[in-house]
Amino acid sequence: MKTRFGKLVCVCAALCLLLSAMFAAGCGNDAHQKKIALVFSHEPQRWTDGAQMMKESLESDGMAVDLLIFHTDEEQAAMLTQAVDEKPDCIVLAGGDIKNFRDSLEKAKEQHIPIVDYDGLTQDTDAVSYYVTFDxxxxxxxxxxxxxxxxxxxxxxxxxxxxxxxxxxxxxxxxxxxxxxxxxxxxxxxxxxxxxxxxxxxxxxxxxxxxxxxxxxxxxxxxxxxxxxxxxxxxxxxxxxxxxxxxxxxxxxxxxxxxxxxxxxxxxxxxxxxxxxxxxxxxxKDPAVLNQKCIRMIKAVVDGSQPEINDVTTYNNGVITVPTYLCLPRIIDKDNLSAVSK
Incomplete structure (x- = not known):
């Protein structure tokens, strides 16, 4: 009986270890959930609208997204510091002056965190990986x-x-x-x-x-x-x-x-x-076009693949020429005003 009891204890222990391993593996998947930080100026409105749309789209694809909207230089500096400290898989940055957050960008570069500039190129740094904007x-x-x-x-x-x-x-x-x-x-x-x-x-x-x-x-x-x-x-x-x-x-x-x-x-x-x-x-500048291109760029970056790029010569920020995807804008005047959604 003791031998059978001992075997039963061993089986139970093995099952517990197996369940623990399975639970740990499940937690491991959560721990490796892709994390994205969107650090956006509150102006223009199409930027904040675009950031919210991208957040919802990326979250529907299983990513964790932290949306940070800044109104002042001080807010941007604090928010970018926060974003870098949380070690996301990608940071998308829209607006601001590098004098407010140069140290954070250098830290992001040291930690190999890709930076994607959204519709505004950050000057005087080699920490930016890609840029998506209009022509x-x-x-x-x-x-x-x-x-x-x-x-x-x-x-x-x-x-x-x-x-x-x-x-x-x-x-x-x-x-x-x-x-x-x-x-x-x-x-x-x-x-x-x-x-x-x-x-x-x-x-x-x-x-x-x-x-x-x-x-x-x-x-x-x-x-x-x-x-x-x-x-x-x-x-x-x-x-x-x-x-x-x-x-x-x-x-x-x-x-x-x-x-x-x-x-x-x-x-x-x-x-x-x-x-x-x-x-x-x-x-x-149709925000839906820009947002979809930015989403594709983010996904490529976090998957370790090459984002779609159509300009590698124009956008020099004073230190490097940043690989860029250019979207196409259109003119709206009285002749086609009725076709534009209000």
């Missing part, structure tokens, strides 16, 4: 070509006055957009068909700090006071809808014919401005 030089080109067509510049239209309201001087996208528009318009500046009464035609002079509409409004008021009391303003190349709203507000004291004002993002307010004639058009 920002192409956005600027589209703006310039629209102006050329609408103002009949190819057939000798003009002379017209034009002012540039570029994006933030810390944003590589903004510089590419400016360059795309300027390259198209420069022949007409050289011919005299376009002129810049303020003299502020270069990128640095026309940059609007932080893409802030209030800064654009203040600059527009100054231009009206100093240059447009007795002459018309015909064209404003505004790099975003938010900047365009600032331009519109800054024109409150302007009594001339309303100018052609560009925009970018095609948000609901911009569509209303296009309908009312306050803006000529906006560039739509």
């Amino acid at each position: 920002n030089y192409g956005v600027g080109e589209a703006m310039g070509k629209y102006i050329v067509q609408k103002m009949n510049l190819r057939t000798g239209g003009g002379p017209y006055s034009i002012e540039f309201f570029s994006g933030s001087d810390t944003d590589s996208n903004a510089k590419l957009m400016y360059q795309g528009a300027y390259d198209v318009l420069n022949p007409y500046l050289e011919s005299g068909q376009l002129r810049v009464p303020s003299g502020q035609s270069d990128y640095a002079a026309s940059a609007i700090k932080n893409w802030d509409g209030k800064n654009a409004e203040a600059r527009m008021k100054e231009l009206v006071a100093n240059h447009y009391q007795s002459q018309p303003l015909d064209i404003v190349v505004a790099a975003s809808d938010g900047i365009a709203y600032g331009v519109i507000d800054g024109l409150a004291g302007y009594g001339g014919t309303w100018p052609l004002i560009t925009g970018q993002d095609a948000d609901k307010k911009a569509l209303g401005c296009i309908q009312s004639g306050k803006m000529a058009f906006s560039i739509q």
